[in-house]
Every structure is written in C-alpha cells, then in structure tokens.
Amino acid sequence: MAAVGAVLCTTAALVAWPAGAAAAAGTPSGDYSSAYAFAEGARSVEGAKGTTDAETLEPGRTYRSSLPKGGKVYYSLELDELSNTYVSATAVPRPGAKLSVTDGIRVSVQDADSHSCSYESASFGAAQSPHPITAWGARTTAPATPVCQGAGTYYVVVERVGTAESSSGAWDLELVEATEPPLTKASATSSPTAWDSASPAPLTGQAKHRQGGAGFSRATSVGQGVWRADISPGQTLFYKVPVDWGQQLYATAELGSQSGDSQGYAIDALDLALYNPVRASVEGASVGYDGKQKTAPLPPVPAVDYTNRYAAADQVNGMRFAGSYYLVVHLSAGVADAFGDGPFGLTLRVRLKGAPQAGPGYAGQSVPSNAFEVTAQDRQAAADGGAGGGDAAMKAVAVGGIGAGTVVLVVLGVWTITARRRAGAW
DSSP, X not given: OHHHHHHHHHHHHHHSOOTTHHHHTTOOOSSGGGOOXXXXXXXXXXXXXXXXXXXXXXXXXXXXEEEOTTOEXXXXXXXXXXXXXXXXXXXXXXXXXXXXXXXXXXXEEEXXXXXXXXXXXXXXXXXXXXXXXXXXXEEOSXXXXXXXXXXXXEEEEEEEESOTTSOOSOEEEEEXXXXXXXXXSOOOSSOOSOOOOOOXXXXXXXXXXXXXXXXXXXXXXXXXEEEEEEEOTTXXXXXXXXXXXXXXXXXXXXXXXXXXXXXXOEEEEEEEEEEOTTOOEEEEEEEEESSSOEEEEOOOOOOOOXXXXXXXXXXXXXXXXXXXXXXXXXXXTTHHHHHOSOOEEEEEEEEEESOOOOOOOBSSXXXXXXXXXXOHHHHHHHXXXXXXXXXXXXXXXXXXXXXXXXXXXXXXXXXXXXXXXXXXXX
C-alpha cells in the first residue's frame, strides 16, 4: 500500500491549490490584489529578541517569520572563513495597513562583537501603498572588510522602522540565505572604470501575455521580448530574467491608458524594481498616473561582471554575478481611488545585450546550487514562460485537459491494479 499512498499523496498535492498558487497564476481569489506567495515548504522560525536565543538559518533554505512593530528580531548564521554569505528579508504588511513615507525595514549582518558587516533599508515610498519590500545583508570576503572576518557565529538583525502613526499589526517575513564560494584564482579588486550607460530604444512588437507571479519563489520566467499582463491596484507582480556573465539587462514597465475622460492623479502609481539573484536591490523607477499611458524605465546597469562588487553604486555592485534577476512591478493601491479597481494593462519590455561569457571560476558550488549561473533549464523556462513553486504542479494537472475527477479515477485505477497484483502474489 506504500505505492498507493504515494500516488494518493501526489494526487492530493496536484488537486489541492498550494498556498498562493491562485495569486501566482493570476487568478483572483480572496484578497488577490494584496497576496504574496511565500515559498512552499518554507520553515517557520521565530525571530529572537536578542542574540542569545537566535535560531540558526541554513544556506539554501527559505524561512517564514514575522516582524512586530517597534522592535528588532535576531537570527544567527554559522559562517566559514572564505565564502560570501547573503541574507534577504522580504516584509509583507497586512492588506490595508496604514503606512507612512518612512515606514520600512532595515537589515544588517553583525559579528559577535556587534560590528556591522553590512546594512540596508527599504521603504514603501511616497505612495504609502502596502506591498512586499525587500532588504538584504551580507558578510563578504570579496570585497573583504576590516571587520567581520573569519569563521564563526554571526547575526542577522531585522528591524522595523518608521513612524508611530503606522498600523500596529506584525508584518510577515520571508528570509533566504545563500552562499557564494571563493574563486579558484584571484581576480581584479576594482570595478570596471567604464561601461555602456546609454539606453537603447525599448523593444517594439506585439506583446505576448505573461502574467507575473505573486512572490520571488513564484516569479514568472521571461527573456528578451515584449510581455503583457493585467495588474490591479495594490498588486505586485514578480518576473525573473536569466542574465549571464557579460550580459546587460534593460527593462521598462508601461501602464496602459484608460478610456474616456480620466480625472485625478496617483503619485508613484507604478513602481518597477530590479533585484539580483540573492534578492539584493539593484535599482528602481516609479511614475505617477493620470489615466494616460505612462512608462517607468529602469536606469541602465552594467553588464554582469564579478568585479562590479567593488563599486560603490548599487546599480553597479548589484550586478556582481550571473543568475536569475528579478523584475518586481507594483501598482499603488491609491490608483483605485481615482481610476477604479481595474485591472489595468501592463506592458513589460525586456532587452538583453551582449553574448554570454565564461564565469570567473568558482572553487566550489554555491548554496543553493547553480545560484550564480544560467542553466539550460533557466533559458528554457524563460522561453516557455514557466513559473516557480507549485505552479509546475498545477500545470501538470492542466496538461491535456486532465481535471481533478480524471486524476481521482487514475488513482483508483492504480489502486485496483496494485491490489490485484498483490493478491496474486500471496
């Protein structure tokens, strides 16, 4: 009966919608416009009030936690001497939460003597629209810092910042840790002095429909092209683009016009943000909306190069490794006040410049594996428009028009055949 049980479990997983799958597939369900699809199988972890009780995060795993108002939460890391370690924290406020311009999160990595290895902040911006925001921390050996050297225990500190007027409810957190191995041989220790900062003309042509996912783990894969989606006020769409060593990424997001005489204006209505493979913020762009088509173009970024990490500017040092880069599009909840609930037409134009080049030569494997390279599977997913997480399981059910009832009949057939075989074996 073990085989039958395995089939039944598989069927149950296919028939049941996993958490956030409806949002990831672009299907309205419940509070769809504010949904965030946390990674399936994310382990729950409680942030400690101090370092003594901090639980250890493991590389390659995704965690789910929460962040109370006005406090700090601590998690610990066990690091070796040579690897670079990156930790990202995505904060998700409750739908309808009251926010101010300065509300946000601060993430830092500290050693056992309270020295900060890094820190970064992220806020909700002028629109004050509740949506997922992400900040990251790192302990790096390349570039090396005067402090935070050597193996040992380090701490991730996640802090909620802002004003006293914001909503008091806790925010959900998604935490991810990744490690990057050292190189087999030393590289240059300065960033490129010059790179092509000119913006090419945006791609033209008929847009293909690619609905974005509802979280990093459910991001829809896209490559170079013109992509169309529907987006509602308060909604955030996630896309991922495989960008190889030596390639340069350009992207613009366009919000379509409304029919009739539009009245009103929404500040910072459309927001487009770029994150690198460890979910570190690279840059962003936003634009207001008056009912007429508006475009938010990302400022140019350099081609992916290992030595970009030695630059001071985020738009350069963020392009430090190959892998899946994330384009995150948010439509402010305030758009609904002036222009209705939508959905609104969104056009995403993505361009990749340059041929893939060989990597710098790592002396080991990243955790998770293949995090800093573009694989054949990544390219195929971008061509097919694949999404991560449970979407693949739901796609398996949909292939060939197989419905839930048919799946159940298949399982019953497997059960019957297995029972008959075992009866004959006795």
